[in-house]
Amino acid sequence: MTTTTMTTALEPPQRERLMELAREVSFPAGTRLFEEGRRADRFWIVRTGTVCLDLRVPGRRPAVVESLGHGELVGWSWHFTPCVWHLGGEAMSPVRAWEFDAETVRARCAEDPAFGRAVTTWVGRVVAHRLHSSRVRLLDLYAPYGSGGLV
Secondary structure (H helix, E strand, O other): OOOOEHHHHOOHHHHHHHHOOOEEEEEOOOOEEEOOOOEOOEEEEEEEOOEEEEEOOOOOOOEEEEEEOOOEEEOOHHHOOOOEOOOEEEEOOOEEEEEEEHHHHHHHHHHOHHHHHHHHHHHHHHHHHHHHHHHHHHHHHHOOOOOOOOO
16 A cells, blocks of 8 residues: 555544545446546545546547556545646446535635644655556656666
């Protein structure tokens, strides 16, 4: 597990506050959870299954840049204006997840600064990790010599 999973990124009190806002959802394999460029008004934490993140590449099929599983955050675009998805997401297997309404979570972050800092730090780590993963994956797919193991 990386420090981007909810259980390692948030302390128990912050996890409990966040989970008060969760609702259980499930998606069959092949379901598109969100599309790049559309409004980001919710996010998920995977309980079971796999969600793949993809990036549109002009003239090519969308490039899968990362696969997410148990405990991982699906979606960070909801946290930063203009709240538009930067990637697309699809259930690659049947997925069970906790779903969160972005507006409700942002309101809780605003009313509880300690909670808000914890969530923002977590989401920031996820963004940094996803940026790195996307860069490496795109180099592997499209650069003449791949990523060359760059870190």
